[in-house]
Amino acid sequence: MGVENLAELAKLIIRSRIADPSFVFSFFSQLPDSNYSKLKYIISSSVTEACNNSVLLLGPRGCGKTAVLELVLEDLLKEHPDMISVVKLNGLLHSDNNCALKEIARQVCLEHQLQFSKMASFDENTQFLLSILRECGLAHKTIVFVLEEFDLFTEGKQRLLYSLLDALQSVSSQAVVVGVSCRLDADQLLEKRVRSRFSHRKLLFLPSSSEDFQRLVEHILLLPMDSRLPNDFRAAFNEKLLNILADEEFKGVIDQLCYSDSTVSQLLRFLFCAVCHMDLSSGSLSIENFKSALPSIQRQPKLEALKDCSVLELYLLVCMKRLEVKELESCNFNSIMKEYKSIHDSFKTSDYYARNVCLRAFEHLLQRGLISFQDNRGQGQSAEFRPVKLLISWHELQQGLKSHRSCPAILNKLMDREG
Amino acid sequence: MPAFAARRQSLSSDPTYETRVAITPRKSRLRSDSDAAIGSPLRKSPRLCKEGGPNSSPKIDVIRKCLKSSLNLSGSPQEKRLYENFVERQTWDPREETQLRAVNEALHVSTAPTNVVCRENEQNRILDFCKKCVKEEKAGSLYVCGCPGTGKTLSMKKVQVMLVDWANKEGVQPPDILSINCTSLANMSEIFSKILGQNHSGKNSSRSTSSLQQLHNLYSQQQPGMKMILVIADELDYLITKDRAVLHDLFMLTTMPFSRCILLGVANAIDLADRFIPKLQSLNCKPMVITFCAYSKDQIINILQERLRALPYTVFQPQALELCARKVAAASGDMRKALAVCRSAIEMLIGDSVLSSLDETQDQQKPAANGTMSNQVRIDHVAAALSKVYKSPVVDIIISLPQHQQIILCSAVKLFRGGKKDTTLGELNKYYVDVCKSTSIPPVGILELSSMCRVLDDQGILKLGQSREDKLRRVTLKVDGADIVFALQGIRFFRNCLQ
Numbered sequence: 001m002g003v004e005n006l007a008e009l010a011k012l013i014i015r016s017r018i019a020d021p022s023f024v025f026s027f028f029s030q031l032p033d034s035n036y037s038k039l040k041y042i043i044s045s046s047v048t049e050a051c052n053n054s055v056l057l058l059g060p061r062g063c064g065k066t067a068v069l070e071l072v073l074e075d076l077l078k079e080h081p082d083m084i085s086v087v088k089l090n091g092l093l094h095s096d097n098n099c100a101l102k103e104i105a106r107q108v109c110l111e112h113q114l115q116f117s118k119m120a121s122f123d124e125n126t127q128f129l130l131s132i133l134r135e136c137g138l139a140h141k142t143i144v145f146v147l148e149e150f151d152l153f154t155e156g157k158q159r160l161l162y163s164l165l166d167a168l169q170s171v172s173s174q175a176v177v178v179g180v181s182c183r184l185d186a187d188q189l190l191e192k193r194v195r196s197r198f199s200h201r202k203l204l205f206l207p208s209s210s211e212d213f214q215r216l217v218e219h220i221l222l223l224p225m226d227s228r229l230p231n232d233f234r235a236a237f238n239e240k241l242l243n244i245l246a247d248e249e250f251k252g253v254i255d256q257l258c259y260s261d262s263t264v265s266q267l268l269r270f271l272f273c274a275v276c277h278m279d280l281s282s283g284s285l286s287i288e289n290f291k292s293a294l295p296s297i298q299r300q301p302k303l304e305a306l307k308d309c310s311v312l313e314l315y316l317l318v319c320m321k322r323l324e325v326k327e328l329e330s331c332n333f334n335s336i337m338k339e340y341k342s343i344h345d346s347f348k349t350s351d352y353y354a355r356n357v358c359l360r361a362f363e364h365l366l367q368r369g370l371i372s373f374q375d376n377r378g379q380g381q382s383a384e385f386r387p388v389k390l391l392i393s394w395h396e397l398q399q400g401l402k403s404h405r406s407c408p409a410i411l412n413k414l415m416d417r418e419g
Numbered sequence: 420m421p422a423f424a425a426r427r428q429s430l431s432s433d434p435t436y437e438t439r440v441a442i443t444p445r446k447s448r449l450r451s452d453s454d455a456a457i458g459s460p461l462r463k464s465p466r467l468c469k470e471g472g473p474n475s476s477p478k479i480d481v482i483r484k485c486l487k488s489s490l491n492l493s494g495s496p497q498e499k500r501l502y503e504n505f506v507e508r509q510t511w512d513p514r515e516e517t518q519l520r521a522v523n524e525a526l527h528v529s530t531a532p533t534n535v536v537c538r539e540n541e542q543n544r545i546l547d548f549c550k551k552c553v554k555e556e557k558a559g560s561l562y563v564c565g566c567p568g569t570g571k572t573l574s575m576k577k578v579q580v581m582l583v584d585w586a587n588k589e590g591v592q593p594p595d596i597l598s599i600n601c602t603s604l605a606n607m608s609e610i611f612s613k614i615l616g617q618n619h620s621g622k623n624s625s626r627s628t629s630s631l632q633q634l635h636n637l638y639s640q641q642q643p644g645m646k647m648i649l650v651i652a653d654e655l656d657y658l659i660t661k662d663r664a665v666l667h668d669l670f671m672l673t674t675m676p677f678s679r680c681i682l683l684g685v686a687n688a689i690d691l692a693d694r695f696i697p698k699l700q701s702l703n704c705k706p707m708v709i710t711f712c713a714y715s716k717d718q719i720i721n722i723l724q725e726r727l728r729a730l731p732y733t734v735f736q737p738q739a740l741e742l743c744a745r746k747v748a749a750a751s752g753d754m755r756k757a758l759a760v761c762r763s764a765i766e767m768l769i770g771d772s773v774l775s776s777l778d779e780t781q782d783q784q785k786p787a788a789n790g791t792m793s794n795q796v797r798i799d800h801v802a803a804a805l806s807k808v809y810k811s812p813v814v815d816i817i818i819s820l821p822q823h824q825q826i827i828l829c830s831a832v833k834l835f836r837g838g839k840k841d842t843t844l845g846e847l848n849k850y851y852v853d854v855c856k857s858t859s860i861p862p863v864g865i866l867e868l869s870s871m872c873r874v875l876d877d878q879g880i881l882k883l884g885q886s887r888e889d890k891l892r893r894v895t896l897k898v899d900g901a902d903i904v905f906a907l908q909g910i911r912f913f914r915n916c917l918q
Contacts, residue, residue, distance in 0.1 A: 060878055061877060192567050258861075259822040262821040302866070392864075396865075
């Protein structure tokens with residue numbers, strides 16, 4: 001097989017790994033003191049010891065709470081088949097008590113092949129829930145209630161939470177309640193009596209240290225032994241990859257990535273992008289792939305819009321900025337033209353265009369989204385008289401001017417003086 | 420197996436077991452049955468374990484304790500007896516499954532204790548009230564209040580059973596008992612149909628009159644020979660509506676001339692009766708109020724020891740239990756928390772012993788004497804468990820935030836130092852850019868800033884308001900500024916910045 005085909009195959013393998021959350025988070029299952037092992041211990045001890053438990057998983061979005069929970073449940077279902085049944089609720093859909101009970105009844109009926117009636121009343125659903133808990137307690141089956149967006153369940157009277165957690169207080173039931181939330185103070189939102197019944201176990205999903213990150217990247221990108229690729233190709237690929245990962249530049253790129261968002265999902269997006277940039281003819285990843293992936297993750301749309309602006313448009317933007325500095329928050333095209341003229345008069349610049357040319361440039365800026373009208377009133381008026389505002393900040397404008405390929409020096413000087 | 424269940428029943432002299440006869444022994448029978456089927460080692464409760472092993476049989480232990488206490492009749496201080504009771508028992512091995520399971524079961528919230536200690540006073544008061552009502556065949560109402568976790572529902576269950584026993588013993592007709600949790604009612608007036616349904620099973624055919632009307636009719640006529648009904652309404656404040664009609668009507672039922680209803684209401688609010696049912700006061704039939712105070716430190720220690728008494732080995736060092744009791748009593752007096760802390764401390768101990776056994780296997784030279792080192796839960800375990808329960812994770816979260824979000828928080832702290840409480844996103848942006856400039860980190864644009872603020876809002880650290888324009892959205896800090904300063908003090912830049 002040619003190098004290109006092998007590289008294509010390698011790309012496919014790596015991309016399918018990145019897109020599979022259970023593979024990614026199985027890395028965390030190997031760490032001894034990770035959240036995976038703690039969660040597994042809590043749920044498995046409830047299953048084997050037949051005691052009830054409740055736990056809350058907290059962490060920012062994209063840090064892997066649901067993925068780790070799914071992994072734990074999958075592993076436990078393999079270890080103890082037929083002893084666990086799972087009911088999943090979501091705070092966005094089922095925060096109302098009636099809705100939630102109906103959904104619980106539906107899922108339990110589905111799992112145990114009972115007949116579910118949509119017409120069942122609230123009372124009947126409650127009775128059904130209690131009797132199911134009792135039956136499962138007698139049969140030693142643990143029910144795991146997974147409540148996603150837990151903080152949305154705490155709005156209103158919290159009746160569902162109360163009834164679920166109260167059911168955990170009785171001897172005859174065997175259940176675990178797992179709440180998943182991105183609000184760190186989710187347990188403070190509970191009412192006192194619900195909080196008293198909750199067992200105060202919280203698992204925090206904090207972003208991992210840089211060494212762990214490094215190991216996670218290796219875990220994902222290194223080609224496995226059992227792939228269909230020939231050994232020498234694989235060895236060469238892995239060796240080049242390890243060299244890149246040990247490089248200082250790579251560490252700098254990862255640091256840059258983590259400055260704004262250090263969750264696992266951000267890292268996965270970055271790696272996916274980098275792998276997509278892989279040059280097939282060279283047959284392996286290079287540091288350039290990672291560097292080019294970074295700006296596509298951390299996009300700055302305004303700067304990209306600025307790059308394509310003409311010089312006249314830059315002049316107009318700088319004029320608007322100067323007007324803003326002079327405490328004139330809202331200006332319209334006429335005032336911008338006045339300012340433009342004053343700059344031309346004081347600095348004797350060579351770029352001076354006629355009014356209708358400037359109007360064209362002004363409309364172009366409106367279309368690009370760098371400026372916009374203040375409000376939607378006065379749609380009948382022409383664009384010259386309506387007040388406009390800037391949609392780009394001082395610093396972004398400065399940065400954009402600096403990186404513009406043909407920005408006149410006078411503009412830079414004007415910006416620097418004010419800034 | 421039947422001997423198993425019978426033995427268990429004979430051990431417990433508590434009448435609560437009678438009501439649970441249908442449930443508990445069947446469960447324990449099933450457990451050992453299923454275990455025998457699976458083939459795992461037979462899981463007998465160590466209470467009834469007859470084989471030798473590390474635990475002696477409980478009977479011998481009880482005899483030993485009695486001898487010991489009879490020998491110590493010479494006025495030794497309570498503490499010394501406390502310590503001696505601990506010392507003379509065996510130590511346990513946390514790695515052994517059966518023992519661990521027994522301990523966890525003894526400390527689980529759902530296990531009702533055999534003797535309910537520290538609430539005898541309140542239970543007796545409620546029981547006397549009920550006895551009086553039943554004997555005189557008069558109606559009455561009682562309101563039980565207290566913080567969560569103070570043993571209200573537990574005591575009510577006990578009182579129920581004691582009342583039925585007493586009625587049978589005295590030859591008085593025992594009342595019907597209706598125990599409802601008001602959260603399970605679909606709508607408020609269902610409670611009346613439940614009371615009615617209990618009284619006259621099958622006579623709720625006439626839909627033209629509501630259940631409340633029917634009850635009114637029933638109770639306004641003399642009905643000889645009708646049974647009393649004891650209504651225990653848990654979580655009474657779920658019945659509070661805007662016009663407080665339902666609660667009112669419920670308590671008014673007991674004031675009717677020929678009412679046969681004894682009402683025991685349970686809730687958290689101390690002044691529920693005063694605030695929500697003022698009319699009753701004017702009619703001079705305010706319900707009697709019994710307050711379940713939060714547990715004190717001694718009570719908590721008492722209860723925990725009572726639970727652990729059945730086990731033939733010491734699990735906790737006495738100082739550890741005391742630390743737990745002190746902290747929980749100072750915080751809320753909630754018994755559930757104390758039990759959760761104890762179980763958490765046991766898990767810490769297990770984690771420790773797992774690590775130490777890992778060390779042992781790695782380091783062959785160390786003798787295996789570490790097993791007996793201390794398998795009791797020590798103060799440091801309890802302290803770690805307490806900090807997990809009571810500490811908020813805010814500081815850890817802030818330390819692990821990405822850099823730009825930390826800078827945002829730092830600039831927010833600086834902004835709000837002057838006494839302002841909230842600001843706009845545009846103002847925050849200005850401060851943020853200033854802070855970034857002072858360290859030559861390139862600041863991100865306002866769009867990215869706004870999305871980072873939204874992430875912080877999701878996590879509950881900031882609060883972002885709504886506005887038509889992005890720049891005008893109001894931003895407030897939900898975390899204490901001092902917490903942020905404390906969390907960021909490890910980084911020199913922030914330390915200087917927040918001087």
